[in-house]
Amino acid sequence: xxxxxxxxxxxxxxxxxxxxxxxxxxxxxxxxxxxxxxxxxxxxxxxxxxxxxxxxxxxxxxxxxxxxxxxxxxxxxxxxxxxxxxxxxxxxxxxxxxxxxxxxxxxxxxxxxxxxxxxxxxxxxxxxxxxxxxxxxxxxxxxxxxxxxxxxxxxxxxxxxxxxxxxxxxxxxxxxxxxxxxxxxxxxxxxxxxxxxxxxxxxxxxxxxxxxxxxxxxxxxxxxxxxxxxxxxxxxxxxxxxxxxxxxxxxxxxxxxxxxxxxxxxxxxxxxxxxxxxxxxxxxxxxxxxxxxxxxxxxxxxxxxxxxxxxxxxxxxxxxxxxxxxxxxxx
Amino acid sequence: xxxxxxxxxxxxxxxxxxxxxxxxxxxxxxxxxxxxxxxxxxxxxxxxxxxxxxxxxxxxxxxxxxxxxxxxxxxxxxxxxxxxxxxxxxxxxxxxxxxxxxxxxxxxxxxxxxxxxxxxxxxxxxxxxxxxxxxxxxxxxxxxxxxxxxxxxxxxxxxxxxxxxxxxxxxxxxxxxxxxxxxxxxxxxxxxxxxxxxxxxxxxxxxxxxxxxxxxxxxxxxxxxxxxxxxxxxxxxxxxxxxxxxxxxxxxxxxxxxxxxxxxxxxxxxxxxxxxxxxxxxxxxxxxxxxxxxxxxxxxxxxxxxxxxxxxxxxxxxxxxxxxxxxxxxx
Numbered sequence: 051x052x053x054x055x056x057x058x059x060x061x062x063x064x065x066x067x068x069x070x071x072x073x074x075x076x077x078x079x080x081x082x083x084x085x086x087x088x089x090x091x092x093x094x095x096x097x098x099x100x101x102x103x104x105x106x107x108x109x110x111x112x113x114x115x116x117x118x119x120x121x122x123x124x125x126x127x128x129x130x131x132x133x134x135x136x137x138x139x140x141x142x143x144x145x146x147x148x149x150x151x152x153x154x155x156x157x158x159x160x161x162x163x164x165x166x167x168x169x170x171x172x173x174x175x176x177x178x179x180x181x182x183x184x185x186x187x188x189x190x191x192x193x194x195x196x197x198x199x200x201x202x203x204x205x206x207x208x209x210x211x212x213x214x215x216x217x218x219x220x221x222x223x224x225x226x227x228x229x230x231x232x233x234x235x236x237x238x239x240x241x242x243x244x245x246x247x248x249x250x251x252x253x254x255x256x257x258x259x260x261x262x263x264x265x266x267x268x269x270x271x272x273x274x275x276x277x278x279x280x281x282x283x284x285x286x287x288x289x290x291x292x293x294x295x296x297x298x299x300x301x302x303x304x305x306x307x308x309x310x311x312x313x314x315x316x317x318x319x320x321x322x323x324x325x326x327x328x329x330x331x332x333x334x335x336x337x338x339x340x341x342x343x344x345x346x347x348x349x350x351x352x353x354x355x356x357x358x359x360x361x362x363x364x365x366x367x368x369x370x371x372x373x374x375x376x377x378x379x380x381x
Numbered sequence: 382x383x384x385x386x387x388x389x390x391x392x393x394x395x396x397x398x399x400x401x402x403x404x405x406x407x408x409x410x411x412x413x414x415x416x417x418x419x420x421x422x423x424x425x426x427x428x429x430x431x432x433x434x435x436x437x438x439x440x441x442x443x444x445x446x447x448x449x450x451x452x453x454x455x456x457x458x459x460x461x462x463x464x465x466x467x468x469x470x471x472x473x474x475x476x477x478x479x480x481x482x483x484x485x486x487x488x489x490x491x492x493x494x495x496x497x498x499x500x501x502x503x504x505x506x507x508x509x510x511x512x513x514x515x516x517x518x519x520x521x522x523x524x525x526x527x528x529x530x531x532x533x534x535x536x537x538x539x540x541x542x543x544x545x546x547x548x549x550x551x552x553x554x555x556x557x558x559x560x561x562x563x564x565x566x567x568x569x570x571x572x573x574x575x576x577x578x579x580x581x582x583x584x585x586x587x588x589x590x591x592x593x594x595x596x597x598x599x600x601x602x603x604x605x606x607x608x609x610x611x612x613x614x615x616x617x618x619x620x621x622x623x624x625x626x627x628x629x630x631x632x633x634x635x636x637x638x639x640x641x642x643x644x645x646x647x648x649x650x651x652x653x654x655x656x657x658x659x660x661x662x663x664x665x666x667x668x669x670x671x672x673x674x675x676x677x678x679x680x681x682x683x684x685x686x687x688x689x690x691x692x693x694x695x696x697x698x699x700x701x702x703x704x705x706x707x708x709x710x711x712x
Contacts, residue, residue: 124650126457127487156458157490159649184619197670199678204670212615214622221618223611247588247606257578273605275578280554280682284543287552287666288515291545292649294658299669316647318490318623319455327625335618338630339528339535347530351611 051093052374053366059097060085062374065381066100070107071114076139083138087170088367091358092224094233095170097373102306103136103167104380111309112136112166118143121163121294126155129294132165134309141168141187142177145315149183152317162313163295167191168209172224172355174315175213179220182320185213190286192301192308195228196269198279201251203268205282206298207231208289213352215323216332222352227282228270235261235270289314382424383705384697390428391416393705396712397431401438402445407470414469418501419698422689423555425564426501428704433637434467434498435711442640443467443497449474452494452625457486460625463496465640472499472518473508475646480514483648493644494626498522499540503555503686505646506544510551513651516544521617523632523639526559527600529610532582534599536613537629538562539620544683546654547663553683558613559601566592566601620645 054062063081072080087096106112116135120128128147132140144160151158168174168189178185191206207228214221230238230249238245238261248257250264250271257271264270272278290297295312302308339348362368385393394412403411418427437443447466451459459478463471475491482489499505499520509516522537538559545552561569561580569576569592579588581595581602588602595601603609621628626643633639670679693699 124487124653125485127650127653154456155486156455157488157647159488184622197679199680200670204679212612212619214615214618221615223615225605225608225611229605229608273608274556274560275604276680277556277560277604279679280556281543283666283670283681284545284552284554287545287663288543288649290662290666291515291654291659294656297662297666297669299666316488318619319458322455322458323622325625328622331621331628332618335614335621335628335630338628339531339614348528348535348610349530349607350614 051368052371054369054374056085056089056363056367059088059367059369062377062381066377069380070104076114076136079142080136080139083142083173084169085367086173088369089359089362090172090355091362092170092172093368093370094231097369097377098233099167099169100373101376105306106166106309109306111307118162118165126151126157127159127292128161129292130160130162132162134164134166137166137168137311138173140165141174141313141315144313145174145177145185145187145317148185148315148317149178149181149320152183152319153321156319156322158317159292160315161289161292162315163293165311165313166309167311168313170224171209171211172222175211175222175224176220178317179213179215179222182215182324184215184318184323185211186316187211187314188285188289189311189313190289190298190301191311192303192305193298194303195272195282197283198272198276201269203303204299205279206286207270208282208285210285214332215320216336218333219356220352221332221336221350222355224351225273227272227278227285229273230261230270232265235265239265382699383702385700385705387416387420387694387698390419390698390700393708393712397708400711401435407445407467410473411467411470414473414504415500416698417504419700420690420693421503421686422693423501423503424699424701425562428700428708429564430498430500431704432707436637437497437640440637442638449493449496457482457488458490458623459492460623461491461493463493465495465497468497468499468642469504471496472505472644472646475644476505476508476516476518476648479516479646479648480509480512480651483514483650484652487650487653489648490623491646492620492623493646494624496642496644497640498642499644501555502540502542503553506542506553506555507551509648510544510546510553513546513655515546515649515654516542517647518542518645519616519620520642520644521620521629521632522642523634523636524629525634526603526613528614529603529607532600534634535630536610537617538601539613539616541616545663546651547667549664550687551683552663552667552681553686555682556604558603558609558616560604561592561601563596566596570596
């Protein structure tokens with residue numbers, strides 16, 4: 051990793067996206083969402099994904115000019131089509147819309163069909179929490195995870211994001227349903243480290259903490275074994291049903307062809323979340339984790355992100371050298 | 382386990398509840414919800430919980446005459462108080478209300494404060510799916526699970542239920558955030574079996590599949606290790622925030638004193654779920670799990686429940702002999 055100033059990263063991304071046909075406003079937002087992922091320590095779902103996105107744009111799979119449109123509405127629930135536009139712009143627009151619906155109806159839900167990889171899922175959790183809203187969203191994916199009882203990837207690792215606003219640091223859970231992502235497995239392998247807990251099956255069908263063995267079988271573990279397997283299934287069904295979109299088994303199982311995803315964005319009214327009954331509640335919950343545990347290390351979701359953000363804004367944002375070279379070469 | 386006819390179980394429960402001061406209508410519903418848990422193979426959260434509930438009723442912790450009341454409303458989002466009434470009746474009423482709100486607004490959410498243990502969480506998922514609605518609900522609990530990085534139980538195992546209606550068998554996920562419940566650990570210990578996967582830590586702080594060792598440390602594992610730990614935290618915060626109720630760290634950590642819980646019930650409009658864009662979608666997803674996996678054993682959530690229900694209605698519902706003796710002695 052090399053470090054670059056946040057604004058240099060943002061500028062380089064904006065210039066690169068300009069060359070792909072994004073209009074200026076959308077290039078600016080798309081660049082910010084990608085730069086923010088690296089700023090927050092999630093390079094795997096920020097700059098590192100850009101080469102794949104560019105490939106898909108050039109192949110006509112992602113349409114940079116496509117805007118999401120509303121297809122159907124029933125009060126607080128709406129169905130949008132992403133029209134195969136950039137996944138992060140579609141997702142950002144739909145969480146923004148869910149927040150507006152929540153302000154009108156107390157709770158709001160936008161189900162999005164025909165979209166693309168949303169890149170860093172946590173983005174839309176931070177977006178909701180920054181607006182003072184509780185946010186809950188998930189995406190289906192191509193088949194990339196064997197359900198419990200199978201050896202082949204029949205379900206998606208369907209990332210799930212849950213965010214709660216808090217003045218002194220939002221709580222943002224951003225997790226895929228697999229115990230480790232492919233990116234995490236590669237990182238452990240490269241560093242020559244064992245996984246901290248078993249992450250999948252080896253070629254003999256035994257649980258293993260050897261990342262390379264899991265990469266070779268493709269048999270990643272769902273979180274909680276059979277529990278995560280069931281969770282992945284229902285998240286997929288709900289996203290496809292509410293959005294009227296595709297389910298995991300209908301999505302091409304190759305990363306550079308993965309399109310037509312279904313996603314769900316739910317928000318709760320910021321005024322409700324900030325109600326007087328709630329004053330200081332999230333703070334007390336966070337405090338209870340550290341106070342009562344003495345010197346143990348209990349982290350709340352989002353805690354590490356916030357710490358990294360501060361460090362990276364001060365000392366520079368870590369970027370993968372080849373990805374940084376890629377974006378600079380485009381501009 | 383002994384087997385009794387479903388209707389004999391239901392009648393015995395109704396008579397037992399009559400003696401506790403429930404009115405006839407509520408005794409009938411409460412009895413049905415408990416009998417249905419055993420019928421569906423979840424005796425641990427059905428009849429086996431009755432002695433504890435009766436103890437709490439006699440101690441004045443659960444008020445059998447208390448009805449849930451609406452405290453606040455903002456369109457599709459409502460806050461109710463359970464008034465420390467029977468947990469399953471409160472939860473059932475709130476999921477029913479969420480379904481009505483969903484019919485009016487597309488999506489509906491009821492947050493419930495000051496309630497009691499809802500017994501079998503899956504009940505409210507089946508309830509939603511039987512009404513044609515997608516249902517999503519969860520409860521916080523007393524502290525009974527060490528978060529990742531701690532040795533003491535600072536978070537709840539906060540059961541999460543997600544249900545999708547389907548003509549040929551609903552999909553209903555009903556899972557606690559711990560990998561195994563205390564009931565499951567006891568069952569493995571009694572049978573002298575190892576857990577199928579590690580379920581917690583032994584006294585040396587090592588992961589173990591020895592149920593007795595985990596019961597002795599109380600260090601159960603969250604699903605997905607750090608992931609389930611984060612999930613338990615955000616589910617608790619959201620339930621307490623939306624309901625204006627208590628968070629896990631404010632709940633007495635003794636089963637027979639566990640009261641004042643916070644819960645969330647979300648439903649999506651049955652008409653939307655049954656829309657023409659969705660015809661057969663859930664069936665195709667279920668089919669994709671078996672077809673593509675050949676002879677592998679992939680189950681969808683709820684599949685086993687439905688099979689057990691059929692067997693138990695035909696051959697008798699399994700009941701724990703001492704719990705059955707308990708309910709008969711009350712009537």
